[in-house]
Amino acid sequence: MGTTYLHAVASLDGFIADEHDDVGPLHDWYFGGDHPLDVEDHPEVHSGPFRVSAASVDYVSGMWSRQSALVIGRRLFDLTDGWQGHPPASDHVVVVSHRPKPDGWHPEASYHFVDSVEGAVALAQQLAGDGEVGVTAGDIxxxxxxxGLIDYVAMDVVPAVFGRGRRYFGSFTGAPLVLDDPDVVIPGERVLHLRYPVRRGPAALSTDQEA
Structure with missing residues (x-):
């Protein structure tokens, strides 16, 4: 079973979009660099060709090349129209939704609709095989x-402050967690790449809980 990680671009105060689902400047660094990402590009879907800085290209290209399946929520699917069947990365997309895939929507695309987070992650792991599974940040x-379905928390932090909006961890209702120190810290241009391993078992509890 491959690695499963939570990922999104976030503001300094932990928002992935404003209250109107506008990402503002959060994704500017994806398009402002000199190094194209080695992906099948669909600029008509993704607001332009992906071009990042030299500091970011190896990290982002590596993450995207290893990611075989992506789990998203219905809100993101509806906002992006599922990227018209062309996600930025992944061969397969699993959408958490109580509503089925729209009739006639890109039948050639490997998109699957599942009504629970647990079921969606399980299906994504099956589809990914030895590849990695990405789970978009937010409520899902x-x-x-x-x-307890996430191995790593990956954040691309942009120097912007939103004050309100869609939180990186959504309406997180689990017990407080303590993550391990980051195993990835890469300063890019207008972005800081961070990745934190998720602790398992009693080590995941905060100091207050253990007391």
Whole structure:
């Protein structure tokens, strides 16, 4: 079973979009660099070709090349129209939704609709095989973390402050967690890449809980 990680770009104060689902400047670094990402690009879907800085290209290209399946929520699917069947990374996308896939929507695309977070992650792991599974941050990612389904928390932090909006961990309702020190710290241009391993078992409890 491959690695499963929670991931999104976030503001300094932990928001992945404003209250109107606008990402503002959070994704500017994806398009402002000199190094194209080695992906099948669909600029008409993704607001332009992906071009990042030299500091970011190896990290992002590596993450995207290893990611075989992606778990998203219905809100993101509806906002992006599922990237018209062309996600930025992944061969397969699993959508957590109580509503089925829209009739006639890109039948050639490997998109699957599952009505629970647990079921979605399980299916994504099956589809990914030895590849990695990405879970988008927000409510779905927060639920997956609370359920113990996440191996790493990956954040691309942008120097912006939103004050309000869609939180990186959504409406997280799990017990407080203590993560390990980051095993990835990469300063990029207008972005800081961080990745934290998620502790398992009693080590995941905060000091207050252990007391």
């Amino acid at each position: 990612g927060g639920q997956a973390l609370a359920l």
